[in-house]
Structure formats: structure tokens, C-alpha cells
Amino acid sequence: MREALHNDARAQEHQAKKGLEISWVIVHHRKTFRGMEIDEMVSKVERERRALEAAERDLQERREKLVELEREEAQRELDRCLKKVGSEQALELLRLAIKVKPKAAVAALRDMADAKGQTAS
Structure with a gap:
């Protein structure tokens, strides 16, 4: 029971x-x-406005991510160049470039690289 x-x-x-x-x-x-x-x-206009705002937020996030990716890529390129040249020589190149103004130093190095490339051909 x-x-x-x-x-x-x-x-x-x-x-x-x-x-x-x-x-x-x-x-x-x-x-x-x-x-x-x-x-x-909710009206169609309001739905469209909300969709547009969401798309704008997404676009802004993507722009920020692109800036971050470009910065990372530039850092990797700098690290790669430093590895090839070496820290001491890279510092010396930068110091000399500062003394003769960076644009002039870059132009002179480009001219030297172009001349070397033409003579090697």
C-alpha cells in the first residue's frame, strides 16, 4: 500500500x-x-536606418582592423630588414640619414641601388 x-x-x-x-x-x-x-x-524606414547603422559600425570595425593589420605588416617588414642588416648597422644608417636629412639619404641610396642594378645587367 x-x-x-x-x-x-x-x-x-x-x-x-x-x-x-x-x-x-x-x-x-x-x-x-x-x-x-x-x-x-517598426516602419520600413526605421528598419533600414537600423541596418545602415549596423553596416556603418561594421565598416568602422573593419577599417580599424585593416589599420592594425597594416601596422603589424610594417612591423614584420622592419623586423625582417633589421635581421638582414643587423642592429648596429641599422642604427648607423639611421643616424647618418638623420644627419643628411632622411629624404636625401633615401634618394642617394636609391640612386646607388639603381646604378648597381644597371651595371649588374
Whole structure:
């Protein structure tokens, strides 16, 4: 008898939990549906405005990422050049370039590189 009562109580408890789960699903669906109704009430102009704002945010994020990627690429190129030339010589080149003005130093080095490339051909 006790076992039958225990099983009956367990069945009632299970049924109550199942009822709560079903109630929760119904409430959830109602909230979702109401949310959809609200979205449908927003005008086409407002939806377009929101989409445009989202696209502008995305574009800004992509521009920022591009700047970061360019900076990283420039740093890798600098590291590669420093490795080939060596720290001491790179510092000396930079110091000399500062003395004779960087644009003049770059122009002179380019002329030397072009002349060397033409004589090698």
C-alpha cells in the first residue's frame, strides 16, 4: 500500500513538472511572438536606418582592423630588414640619414641601388 502511494506521489510530481515545462514553453512562444509583432510594427524606414547603422559600425570595425593589420605588416617588414642588416648597422644608417636629412639619404641610396642594378645587367 505504501509503495502504491509512493508511486502515485511520484507520478503526480512528474506530471506537475511536465505541466510546468509545457507552461514555460507556451510563455516563451508568446514572448517570442510578441517580440516579432513589435518588430513588424517598426516602419520600413526605421528598419533600414537600423541596418545602415549596423553596416556603418561594421565598416568602422573593419577599417580599424585593416589599420592594425597594416601596422603589424610594417612591423614584420622592419623586423625582417633589421635581421638582414643587423642592429648596429641599422642604427648607423639611421643616424647618418638623420644627419643628411632622411629624404636625401633615401634618394642617394636609391640612386646607388639603381646604378648597381644597371651595371649588374
